[in-house]
Amino acid sequence: MSMFDNISVVKKANVYFDGKCVSHTVQFPDGTRKSVGVILPSTLTFNTGAPEIMEGVAGSCRVRLAGETEWKTYHAGESFDVPANSSFDIEVMGDPYHYVCHFG
């Protein structure tokens, strides 16, 4: 599905790492929040508060979760889980990586 329907969107974007990552927050009727975003070519480290599921929408990325040595590649349609109060390294090369971030 290429769209989320019947939601609210926060007009102001979330800008991280000088714009290497930009997302917009969307809110569902049940109060659940997700973000739709894009990561430009770069290698970044994100910290999590709540657990996250990162779902690829377009492009691909390589990810290394905290405490792991192996990088894994994820394409559009694939997801990876990040535990609460953790972090992950993400590398995007070539085309931007578009994602949906599910919290909770």
Next chain:
Amino acid sequence: MSMFDNISVVKKANVYFDGKCVSHTVQFPDGTRKSVGVILPSTLTFNTGAPEIMEGVAGSCRVRLAGETEWKTYHAGESFDVPANSSFDIEVMGDPYHYVCHFG
């Protein structure tokens, strides 16, 4: 109003100028589309097809419409109109400029 309610959002972002401008398209129940986006510090030239109204959400920018010599500054809460099949130069300095683009 900081959010749009009861809308759909396209999950994949629109990425322009190597990511200096990133937006997400939102669709209203009547089929109207707008985009919510952000421009990072840069000077860019945008071309329009349909006429646009650019509404500032946060930050500020300087704008010079096609055929004009003067740059005008626009802050959050202010808007500027761009005719169809035209262009404008926009300069963002310091903080990102967040906007809603109304087509039509």
